[in-house]
């Protein structure tokens with residue numbers, strides 16, 4: 168049992184119009200969903216490793232079999248990451264911009280800091296962390312002052328103004344209010360827990376797991392914010408928003424490279440498991456989401472047994488099948504999704520539920536829990552079925568580390 172309690176309210180699954188292929192006839196289904204009020208970072212790590220994802224306090228697990236645009240969990244191993252030529256160019260271009268226009272000044276001194284490479288080549292070796300941090304607090308009178316800081320997720324008018332501008336200009340969604348921003352990008356169920364560094368980490372690394380905002384400031388002005396979760400096994404990207412006037416500098420791609428670097432820096436500071444970047448869902452059918460596959464080596468989670476499979480092999484399957492099962496190719500499906508409606512409630516033998524508990528605490532007695540099958544709520548079909556969907560998609564082991572609200 169995790170030391171931090173996790174308390175969730177199960178919901179019945181739902182379906183919604185697909186937002187990826189923009190066809191209002193197509194539907195994407197969820198297998199399960201819940202509202203999390205309190206969640207340990209290790210429980211959430213295990214959830215995303217089973218295909219879940221959070222949006223604010225709300226957590227959901229897409230049903231890939233029933234969806235026109237299946238959403239596969241993707242992750243990148245930051246310790247093995249090799250920046251492509253265009254990714255290196257992108258970082259160098261940003262650094263040139265910060266150091267002094269597009270003249271290329273500073274390229275040799277600060278951007279590709281020479282290191283004796285392992286190979287025989289005389290070319291300076293590209294070191295991602297060095298290249299990423301070169302533009303911060305640069306010396307020698309740079310054209311711009313660029314600063315990146317990490318802080319626990321919180322509301323500020325400045326961040327909200329950036330969110331509003333980003334939604335309006337980039338997503339053509341005007342009229343966002345501060346409640347939208349708070350619900351979607353500030354609220355989190357994740358409880359801050361200390362990161363087990365073996366010794367004092369570099370000053371820019373945070374001390375705790377949890378939900379963060381990474382603030383990008385240019386000459387003091389907030390120009391971008393990355394919303395990330397820092398978990399026992401990964402940095403998980405939630406959202407990234409930027410000022411439209413910097414569109415040409417590809418801040419979105421730069422942020423992914425910065426987050427890869429961050430994961431590697433945790434690993435190198437002595438937290439060996441924390442070495443992945445999770446970029447959310449990889450959606451093969453959606454052109455706009457394909458960029459997530461441009462970082463190598465990436466892996467997709469199998470939709471049935473949640474083992475990890477190298478992206479290039481997965482892409483070959485996704486070329487052939489709408490629903491691709493990488494661990495059991497014989498389960499893959501072609502053609503449009505069956506119009507089956509929402510999956511019927513799962514059947515789980517009661518004996519497997521003996522350690523699954525309802526939280527029925529009160530102010531006087533906050534610790535009260537009761538086995539679900541011994542509870543009066545178990546007799547109510549609606550609440551029983553809602554719970555069973557969630558238990559089925561968390562798996563029995565993980566369900567034992569969660570307390571359910573009836």
Ligand SMILES: [Zn+2]
Pocket residue numbers: 185186187188189190193235236
């Ligand atoms: Zn679709």
